[in-house]
Amino acid sequence: MKWTSILAIYALFWVFSAFLLLPFGVRTHEEAGVEKVPGQADSAPATFRPGRLMARATLLATLLCGLYVLNYTQGWITAQDLNLFGEPPAGADYRKIDRPA
Incomplete structure (x- = not known):
């Protein structure tokens, strides 16, 4: 396997891992005890740590x-x-497709 293929496969695994790990460790403002900004969704995370997410995904x-x-x-x-x-x-030939006339 060429190193470029390994690099491409690693990139796919990295993106998959990042999306897989996104919901873990997230706390809402209510769970964290922090005041929400007016108009903010109830499910919005209190803090977002992209560095931690990237390290875990890596x-x-x-x-x-x-x-x-x-x-x-x-x-x-x-x-x-x-x-x-x-x-x-x-004897099964799956290339033949029986179509109604």
């Missing part, structure tokens, strides 16, 4: 990308392992 993305690359090189899980329905029946 750690999670590094772990997931590392596992992905190791699986790619070691072949722990292959496409054949993910075939949940078994082989198609003998």
Whole structure:
């Protein structure tokens, strides 16, 4: 696998991790005991820490990308392992589509 492919996969894992981690650790103004700004939504976070979110997303993305690359090189899980329905029946031709006349 080329290093550019690994970098692209890491970027995808990073964005996925950032969106996955967004709701964790968020406290509303009511939960934090802080006064709200007039017109503010009740569900708005009291504080937003993008640095903490980026650090957590970086750690999670590094772990997931590392596992992905190791699986790619070691072949722990292959496409054949993910075939949940078994082989198609003998003689089945799925390219033919029966359409009403």
